[in-house]
Structures are given as C-alpha cells and as structure tokens.
Amino acid sequence: xxxxxxxxxxxxxxxxxxxxxxxxxxxxxxxxxxxxxxxxxxxxxxxxxxxxxxxxxxxxxxxxxxxxxxxxxxxxxxxxxxxxxxxxxxxxxxxxxxxxxxxxxxxxxxxxxxxxxxxxxxxxxxxxxxxxxxxxxx
Amino acid sequence: xxxxxxxxxxxxxxxxxxxxxxxxxxxxxxxxxxxxxxxxxxxxxxxxxxxxxxxxxxxxxxxxxxxxxxxxxxxxxxxxxxxxxxxxxxxxxxxxxxxxxxxxxxxxxxxxxxxxxxxxxxxxxxxxxxxxxxxxxx
DNA sequence: GTGCACCTTCCCATGATGTCAAGGTCAAGC
DNA sequence: GCTTGACCTTGACATCATGGGAAGGTGCAC
Numbered sequence: 001x002x003x004x005x006x007x008x009x010x011x012x013x014x015x016x017x018x019x020x021x022x023x024x025x026x027x028x029x030x031x032x033x034x035x036x037x038x039x040x041x042x043x044x045x046x047x048x049x050x051x052x053x054x055x056x057x058x059x060x061x062x063x064x065x066x067x068x069x070x071x072x073x074x075x076x077x078x079x080x081x082x083x084x085x086x087x088x089x090x091x092x093x094x095x096x097x098x099x100x101x102x103x104x105x106x107x108x109x110x111x112x113x114x115x116x117x118x119x120x121x122x123x124x125x126x127x128x129x130x131x132x133x134x135x136x137x138x
Numbered sequence: 139x140x141x142x143x144x145x146x147x148x149x150x151x152x153x154x155x156x157x158x159x160x161x162x163x164x165x166x167x168x169x170x171x172x173x174x175x176x177x178x179x180x181x182x183x184x185x186x187x188x189x190x191x192x193x194x195x196x197x198x199x200x201x202x203x204x205x206x207x208x209x210x211x212x213x214x215x216x217x218x219x220x221x222x223x224x225x226x227x228x229x230x231x232x233x234x235x236x237x238x239x240x241x242x243x244x245x246x247x248x249x250x251x252x253x254x255x256x257x258x259x260x261x262x263x264x265x266x267x268x269x270x271x272x273x274x275x276x
Numbered sequence: 277g278t279g280c281a282c283c284t285t286c287c288c289a290t291g292a293t294g295t296c297a298a299g300g301t302c303a304a305g306c
Numbered sequence: 307g308c309t310t311g312a313c314c315t316t317g318a319c320a321t322c323a324t325g326g327g328a329a330g331g332t333g334c335a336c
Contacts, residue, residue, distance in 0.1 A: 004313065014314085016293070034301055036314060045265065052264045057239045060291075070261050077258035081250045084243055084260050091240050098233045101195045105226050112219045120215035122222050123208050126190045127183065142282065152283085153325070172332055174283055198323075 003029075006039040010047035017047065025050070025064055058087055141167075144177035148185035155185065163188070163202055196225055 007014040017037075020026045026046055029037035039047075049070065053063045062083055069075045069083075111121045145152040155175075158164045164184055167175035177185075187208065191201045200221055207213045207221075249259045 002314075013293080015295090018316090019293080032301095034314085036301080048267065049264050052267055054292085056243060056264075057236070066261070066264065070265060073256060075256045075258075076254045077250050077256060077261075078252045078254065080258045080260050081247055081252040084247045084250070088240055088243050088247065091236050091243070095233055095236045095240070098195070098229050098236070101193075102226055102229050102233070105194060105222055105229075109219055109222045109226065112215050112222070114216045114219040116214045116216065118211060118213045118215060120213075120218045122218050123204070123215075126187050126194075126204065127208060129186065129190055140283075151324085154323080156285090157324080170332095172283085174332075192323085 001039040001044070003037045003039065006037075006044060006047060010044055011051045012047045020047075020050065020060075023060070025060060025067070056087075057091060058083075062087060139177040139182070141175045141177065144175075144182060144185060148182055149189045150185045158188065158198075161198070163198060163205070194225075195229060196221075200225060 001009075003014045003017055006012075007017060010017075012020070017026075017029075021028055021037075026043070029039055029043065032038055046067070049067065050063055053066055058066065065083055066080065069080050105122075108122045108125055113119065139147075141152045141155055144150075145155060148155075150158075155164075155167075159166055159175075164181070167177060167181065170176055184205070187205065188201055191204055196204065203221055204218065207218050243260075246260045246263055251257065
C-alpha cells in the first residue's frame with residue numbers, strides 16, 4: 001500500500017504521514033526498491049488512531065503518550081484516563097476564555113447602534129478600556 | 139519614551155511592538171539620534187487599543203480594520219459592529235467544536251475504570267472508532 | 277572608564293498543516 | 307520503445323502570534 005492509499009484510507013494526508021514519520025510519532029515506513037513508502041494494516045490502524053485523536057483535539061505530544069499506552073499491553077487505564085482528564089481541562093479552560101470574550105463582545109455589540117454614525121461602544125472600549133465594562137441590563 | 143516603557147505601559151511586549159511595526163500594523167516609531175525608538179501618548183493609546191483587541195481574540199487582520207475605523211472620524215458604527223459580529227461567530231464556532239470534543243471525552247472517560255488494568259474505552263474508541271459513540275446513560 | 281540595563285537587528289522555534297517546486301517512478305496506451 | 311499522466315520523493319516556505327536568543331551598540335550611574 002502506497003502513501004496515497006494509506007492517506008485516503010486513514011484520513012491523514014500524505015503530507016502529514018511523512019511529517020509524523022519525520023518527528024518520530026510513527027515508525028519509519030517500509031520502502032520499495034525505488035524508495036516508495038509502503039504501509040500495511042497495522043500502519044493503517046496507527047494512522048487512523050492518530051486521526052481520531054487529532055479529531056478530539058489531542059496534541060501530538062499527548063498522542064505520542066496515547067500511542068505508547070495503546071501499544072503497551074501492561075498499561076494501566078488510569079494513565080489513559082489521566083491524559084484524557086488533562087486534555088478535558090485544557091479544552092474547558094479554552095472554552096471559558098472564549099466564553100468570556102463572546103460575552104463581552106455581545107454586550108458591547110448590543111449597545112452599538114450599527115448605523116451610519118461613528119459612535120460605537122466597541123471602539124470606545126478598545127480605546128479606553130473603561131467604556132462600560134460591567135453588566136447594565138441583565 | 140523608550141520601547142521598554144511603552145511596553146510595560148501598554149501591556150504589549152517590546153518584541154511585539156517591533157513586530158507590529160514590521161508588518162505595518164502600527165506606524166514606524168520615531169527614533170532618537172542613536173536609533174532608539176521613541177513613543178508618545180498617541181502611540182501608547184494605539185498599543186493599548188491593540189492589546190485590548192487581542193485580549194478579545196481579534197486577529198491582526200481584524201485589528202488592522204478596527205484601527206482604521208477608529209482613526210476614521212467618518213466611520214459608520216455598522217462597520218465596527220459587522221467586524222465584531224463576524225468575530226463572535228468565529229468564536230462561537232470554535233466553542234461548539236470544543237464543546238463536542240469535551241462531551242465525547244467526558245463520556246468516554248466516565249466509562250474508563252482508571253485503575254491498573256489495561257481495558258479502556260478511550261483507547262478502544264481511538265483504535266476502532268466504533269467503541270461506544272452514542273449516549274448510553276444520560 | 278567600567279558595569280549594567282537597555283536598545284538594535286537578525287535568525288530560529290513553536291504546532292499542525294498547506295502549498296509549491298523540481299525531479300524520480302509506475303503503469304497504461306500507442 | 308516512447309509518451310503521458312498520476313503518483314511518489316525531498317525540500318523549502320507560508321500560516322499565526324509569539325517567544326527566545328545571539329551579537330553588538332547606547333545611556334547612565336558610580
């Protein structure tokens with residue numbers, strides 16, 4: 001199986017497969033006599049694993065650990081769970097940040113006329129930092 | 139005012155001030171005879187504006203537009219509001235993505251024993267993509 | 277005149293991915 | 307055998323905002 005087939009079968013682009021190999025996330029692929037990379041079912045499984053982990057937002061470093069645990073028959077599920085818990089925390093922290101931004105922006109936006117005139121609480125807030133920061137109408 | 143003072147006064151690092159200048163986000167700063175950048179109150183206000191906008195998650199491109207509107211006395215607040223609305227949409231889209239990841243992870247994690255044994259629904263899900271994807275216990 | 281804090285420019289790194297370019301390879305058709 | 311087109315190879319560069327560091331000049335206080 002060539003890299004292109006492996007890519008479309010796993011959902012990881014050929015580019016990224018080569019990249020993952022170059023950073024040591026996956027083992028070096030076998031090669032044909034002419035230098036083409038070859039992939040087997042086991043490699044495909046690993047690539048699919050990586051793609052699913054990326055879809056869940058895990059970083060490459062975390063995936064490295066997850067792969068090691070996956071391939072370790074004597075793993076403790078507690079180790080996996082700890083990685084997941086850490087990741088959940090990271091994600092929720094980001095969500096809170098975004099949530100705060102959205103709340104502030106919605107508040108400012110609600111008070112912006114959105115017409116032809118220049119007056120705008122959004123700009124005022126950016127300019128001075130003091131323009132109506134608190135709750136006024138909840 | 140040197141770049142260091144401008145940095146601590148505005149909350150934008152000296153590094154970033156130089157960067158913003160290099161990409162044309164801010165005007166080139168004045169220079170002393172020996173080449174040191176100098177900043178006045180107006181520059182400080184601009185830097186603070188940028189920092190607040192960054193804190194609200196605006197991209198450099200969006201900030202470029204916001205700065206232009208800010209400096210345009212004939213602006214229409216509708217233009218500002220449109221930028222903000224677009225940004226709010228981006229942020230909420232990201233939040234939804236994160237939310238989905240968190241939900242999935244929490245679900246999988248809840249079913250992981252987290253003990254010394256290797257069995258783990260999190261790994262199973264990453265490995266096969268079929269390991270209990272639906273709601274089972276809500 | 278020395279030392280230290282600050283400034284200058286320039287280069288490299290992050291993380292995950294995309295794009296592009298120049299060249300080699302394979303398989304099919306003629 | 308030769309061409310063609312799809313695929314592969316490596317490598318460099320871009321994104322986005324930011325940080326780090328090196329090598330060297332400047333300002334000021336002692």
